[in-house]
Amino acid sequence: MPFNVHPSYISDFMALKGECKIVCLTASTAPMAAVLDEHCDLLLVGDSLAMTIYGFDSTADMTLDIMIRHGKAVASRAKTALVIVDLPAGSYERSPGQARRSALKIMAETGADGVKLEGGEQMVKQVAALTSAGIPVMGHIGLLPQQVRPPKLFEVMGRTEESINQLHLDMEALVNAGAFAIVCEGIVEPVARALALSCPVPTIGIGASCACDGQILVSEDMLGLFDDFRPKFVHHFSNLKGVIAEAAAFYRQAVNDGTFPADNNLYAPAAGVSEQC
Numbered sequence: 001m002p003f004n005v006h007p008s009y010i011s012d013f014m015a016l017k018g019e020c021k022i023v024c025l026t027a028s029t030a031p032m033a034a035v036l037d038e039h040c041d042l043l044l045v046g047d048s049l050a051m052t053i054y055g056f057d058s059t060a061d062m063t064l065d066i067m068i069r070h071g072k073a074v075a076s077r078a079k080t081a082l083v084i085v086d087l088p089a090g091s092y093e094r095s096p097g098q099a100r101r102s103a104l105k106i107m108a109e110t111g112a113d114g115v116k117l118e119g120g121e122q123m124v125k126q127v128a129a130l131t132s133a134g135i136p137v138m139g140h141i142g143l144l145p146q147q148v149r150p151p152k153l154f155e156v157m158g159r160t161e162e163s164i165n166q167l168h169l170d171m172e173a174l175v176n177a178g179a180f181a182i183v184c185e186g187i188v189e190p191v192a193r194a195l196a197l198s199c200p201v202p203t204i205g206i207g208a209s210c211a212c213d214g215q216i217l218v219s220e221d222m223l224g225l226f227d228d229f230r231p232k233f234v235h236h237f238s239n240l241k242g243v244i245a246e247a248a249a250f251y252r253q254a255v256n257d258g259t260f261p262a263d264n265n266l267y268a269p270a271a272g273v274s275e276q277c
Ligand code: KIV
Pocket: 026, 044, 045, 046, 047, 048, 049, 086, 183, 185, 206, 216, 217, 218
């Protein structure tokens, strides 16, 4: 295998189901991964970084190479949390072979513990191709952000009989194909609850139900840094946008009034010796 998956990491994660609530967040940079690692069971390098880091209006323009760059940064700092990298749109849907090539590249080049892809029944061949190659796969059902392109809006799932049946079929298909966990996004509460209670692998909710085995949020949403778009399921646990704006204003003030840089930020000359930083 051109990559290493620690044998117990995935089974330890799966064993959390029923033991405690599973805490997951997205991370896309090394410093963020270093801070979040000890607080999370899983860090997802989600392709939502298209919006939160790059300012795109959808995940459409994400590439495998961009995801690999961020995956590598996050994996380099995550010591205990599982690191999962999203397969970006266009890198897996065409065929199981395409999915396998893309996932192997992610695994070989990032040091991540697995990949995530969106879709249930329709992606079952892709998921099976990856799991049979030893690549841990996290599924993603319900609202699938990669299929939402502006002006199309995010649509909550599970409001019709047909949609409810499809969600159950999707979950079952992913479990049978060997997914080790399933993200349930934007699914009405009682339906998400029923899915979580009947699913043998951990379900991770986002805009779904408290009954899911764990929860995930996009970190920039959770931190109150990104508010271009705020779905109902987002809660700001901080106001990082305000904190950054305040620091920038203090900095501007200090530069303008000449109090920064102060003497202790400057290098003094020492005859004949070049000073270390
Ligand atoms: O890309 C992402 O951040 C995700 C989460 C919303 C689950 O897929």
